[in-house]
Amino acid sequence: MSSIFNKSDRDNLIIRIKSLNKNDTAQWGKMNINQMILHCIKWDEMSLGKVKYKRTFLGKLFGKFALPDFIQAEIPFKKNVPTLAFLKIKQSTGDFLTLQSIWIKLVEEYNNFDNDNFTHPFFGKLIKEQLGILAYKHTDHHLRQFAK
Numbered sequence: 001m002s003s004i005f006n007k008s009d010r011d012n013l014i015i016r017i018k019s020l021n022k023n024d025t026a027q028w029g030k031m032n033i034n035q036m037i038l039h040c041i042k043w044d045e046m047s048l049g050k051v052k053y054k055r056t057f058l059g060k061l062f063g064k065f066a067l068p069d070f071i072q073a074e075i076p077f078k079k080n081v082p083t084l085a086f087l088k089i090k091q092s093t094g095d096f097l098t099l100q101s102i103w104i105k106l107v108e109e110y111n112n113f114d115n116d117n118f119t120h121p122f123f124g125k126l127i128k129e130q131l132g133i134l135a136y137k138h139t140d141h142h143l144r145q146f147a148k
Contacts, residue, residue, distance in 0.1 A: 002074065003132030004110045004139065013136070016143045017104055022096035024146045028079045034092035036142050037099040042087050044106040047135050049115035053086055059122035067123045071133045077141040084121055110135065 002009045024033045031039065045051045055063075070077065110132075119125045126134065 001133055002136045002140070003129070004107070004135040005113065005128065005132040006136075007111070009136055010107060010110060013139050013143065014104055014107055017100060017107065017139075020100060020143075020146060026145050027147065029145055031089065031145075032092050033146060034094060034096060034099060035089040036146060037096075037103050038089045038092070038094065039083070039087055040139060040142055041099065041103050041106060042089070043138055044103070044109075044135070046087075046121075047115070047118060047131060048106065048109055048113065049118065053084070053121040055119065055124065056084065056121050059120075059124065063120070063123040067126075067130065070123070070137065071130055076144065077137055079145075081141070086121075107139065 004010055004013070020033065020037075022033060026032070026036070042051070046053060113128070116128060117125075118131055120131075120134070123130075123134070
């Protein structure tokens with residue numbers, strides 16, 4: 001199972017992030033390339049414990065039941081999966097290369113992960129293995145969204 005905590009999987013994601021360019025367009029969804037990168041930056045900041053968000057009401061009700069569908073096998077996320085409101089990016093501000101560099105640094109930080117008490121706003125408390133799979137699949141999902 002691919003995981004952001006596996007060095008070779010993480011290195012592969014970084015290679016794919018580096019292959020993006022500012023003119024790439026989405027294969028699906030409404031985000032442009034900068035919005036996608038900003039979204040992923042916010043997601044990784046959350047996962048790494050730099051920012052905390054409260055559990056959503058729907059997450060408290062359904063999150064634990066939905067998690068297995070998101071972390072099962074090597075099945076990628078479906079296209080157009082809804083995102084949490086606070087992770088939606090409305091504006092695409094910032095320099096592409098700067099944002100790309102910030103995202104790469106955040107992905108590299110998973111090498112020294114120490115947020116063992118991570119609670120996802122929708123899925124709830126995750127063990128490190130679950131977060132590793134979810135973080136990998138989230139990043140892969142958005143890289144596939146902008147694949148050439």
